Amino acid sequence: MSKIEARLTELGVTLPDAPAPAANYVPYVRVGDLVHVSGQISTRDGEFLTGKLGEDMTAPDGALAARGCAISLLAQVKAACGGDLDRLQRVVKLTGFVNSTSDFSEQPTVINGASDFMVEVLGDAGRHARSAVSAASLPFGVAVEIEGIFQIK
16 A cells, blocks of 8 residues: 555545546646646545535535545546656645635635645645635536646656
C-alpha cells in the first residue's frame, strides 16, 4: 500500500475507481510531469450530489460536496499514475465551480472542502493555487465541480 493510500485509510477514505467521462472528453491528460484532470462532479454513494448553494444547500454542505470531488480527483491521479499514487508529487492548482444563487458569496468556503482535504492527505504537497467561482448551473444539477492540475514523477 502506498504512503498516500495508507494516509487515506487512516482518514477512513477509500478511493473509488476513477469515474468514466460522461461525454466526449478524456478524464485526464498527461503533459510532461503534469496531469490535467477533467472536472469531477460531486457525488455521494455513487449518486449525484445535487443542489444550489444559497438556495437548498449551505456552505458546509457544499464543502462536503467539494471534498467528494477531491476524492474523485485523487482517483483520477491514481489512474494516471498506473495505480501508484506515491508518484504524486504535489497538487499544483484546483479550479472549483459552485452551483449557487446570484447572491451567494461563500464559494471559497465551499471549495475549502477540497483544499483542506488535499492538505490533510498530502501535507505541504497538497497546498495549491486555486480559483473558486460561482456557476448558475452545473451538469446534472450537481452542487460542485472541480478540476485540477497535479505534478507527478
